[in-house]
Amino acid sequence: MFNILRAATLVAAAYVLIACTATQQDSLYQKAMDLGEWKAGLDEQKSDIADIEMNYLIRKGDGPILMLVHGFSANNSTWLQFADKLPDNYYLIAPDLAGHGKSSEADSYDLERQAERLKALAEHLNLGPFHIIGNSMGGAISAIYSARFPEDIASLILIDSAGLDGENQSQFFAELEAGDNPLIAxxxxxxEYRMDLILEKQPPLPWPIRPALIRETVERAPLNREIFDDMLATRERMDQNEMKRMISSNVNMPALIMWGEKDRVLDVSAVAEFKKVIPQAEVKIYPDLGHVPMLEDPSASAETISSFISKLD
Incomplete structure (x- = not known):
C-alpha cells in the first residue's frame, strides 16, 4: 500500500504549493489507492455475501487462484504492491473483512464467522480450489477456513499469523497485558507508535496523504475495539489446545509459513508452534522485516509465494 504512494508524489507536489484541506488530502489518498488498484490490474466490486455487503478486489486470470486475507484494522489495500509483483495470470481475490475497509459492519467479528463469510464469497465467485494467504488476524482466519473447509484449499500460506502463541512474548502482548492496546490508534x-510497532521497514508515506490515513485510522477506533474484543473472545473460546487439535487434524494440504524475524506484534517463536501442527509446511524467515512482510518487501514476498505455488502446479 505505502510503496504505491510513491507514484502519487508528483500529484502531491501540486498540493504542497497550497494549503491542502482535509477534503483534498482525502481525495489524494483515494486517488493513490485507485492508482495502486489499476497498476495491479485489480477491479473493485461489492456483493451481498452472507450477512454483509462485502467489498473485494478481483483480478481474473487463468493461473492459480489466490485469496488474500488482511489483518486486524487493515484492509485489502495492504496487498496492492504485493499483487502487482505476482505473475500476471494469477487469479486474485482480496476481500475487505467485515467491519474493515469498505465492507459493511456486522453483528459479530468472531473469527469463525469471518471464515464463513469468506466461504460464502468463494461460493459466490464459484471458485475452484484456491491458495489462501493470510496475514496476522487474517492468518488465523485462513487457518480456520482451511481446517473447516479443506476441500476448498489448494494450499495454506500464513504470514506472521495469529492463532498460536510462541515461546517468547511479543512487545504487543506485553503491552496488552499491561492494559494498553497499541494496535488501536x-x-x-x-x-505513529502503531506504525513503528508493526513495520520494521518503514515505507515512505508522502504528505499530504499521511494526515488522511491518520484521520481514517483514528475515526475507526471505536469499531476496532469492538472487532478486537470479538477476536479475543474467539481466542478464549478456541484456546490453544483446540486450535492445535483443529489444525493438526484437518490441515493436510501443502503449506508455507512466512515470518518477519523482527516482528514485535507476533513473535517469530510462533513459527515453531505452527510447524508442530503443520509439519509439511515450508518455512521462510525474513531477517530484516517485521509484522507485514508483503508490505515491507512486496517483491521478496511475492517471489517466495510464487516460487512455492509453482512447485505445486
Whole structure:
C-alpha cells in the first residue's frame, strides 16, 4: 500500500504549493489507492455475501487462484504492491473483512464467522480450489477456513499469523497485558507508535496523504475495539489446545509459513508452534522485516509465494 504512494508524489507536489484541506488530502489518498488498484490490474466490486455487503478486489486470470486475507484494522489495500509483483495470470481475490475497509459492519467479528463469510464469497465467485494467504488476524482466519473447509484449499500460506502463541512474548502482548492496546490508534501520536510497532521497514508515506490515513485510522477506533474484543473472545473460546487439535487434524494440504524475524506484534517463536501442527509446511524467515512482510518487501514476498505455488502446479 505505502510503496504505491510513491507514484502519487508528483500529484502531491501540486498540493504542497497550497494549503491542502482535509477534503483534498482525502481525495489524494483515494486517488493513490485507485492508482495502486489499476497498476495491479485489480477491479473493485461489492456483493451481498452472507450477512454483509462485502467489498473485494478481483483480478481474473487463468493461473492459480489466490485469496488474500488482511489483518486486524487493515484492509485489502495492504496487498496492492504485493499483487502487482505476482505473475500476471494469477487469479486474485482480496476481500475487505467485515467491519474493515469498505465492507459493511456486522453483528459479530468472531473469527469463525469471518471464515464463513469468506466461504460464502468463494461460493459466490464459484471458485475452484484456491491458495489462501493470510496475514496476522487474517492468518488465523485462513487457518480456520482451511481446517473447516479443506476441500476448498489448494494450499495454506500464513504470514506472521495469529492463532498460536510462541515461546517468547511479543512487545504487543506485553503491552496488552499491561492494559494498553497499541494496535488501536486514538490520535496522531498513537498512530505513529502503531506504525513503528508493526513495520520494521518503514515505507515512505508522502504528505499530504499521511494526515488522511491518520484521520481514517483514528475515526475507526471505536469499531476496532469492538472487532478486537470479538477476536479475543474467539481466542478464549478456541484456546490453544483446540486450535492445535483443529489444525493438526484437518490441515493436510501443502503449506508455507512466512515470518518477519523482527516482528514485535507476533513473535517469530510462533513459527515453531505452527510447524508442530503443520509439519509439511515450508518455512521462510525474513531477517530484516517485521509484522507485514508483503508490505515491507512486496517483491521478496511475492517471489517466495510464487516460487512455492509453482512447485505445486
Amino acid at each position: 486514538t490520535d496522531e501520536a498513537s498512530f
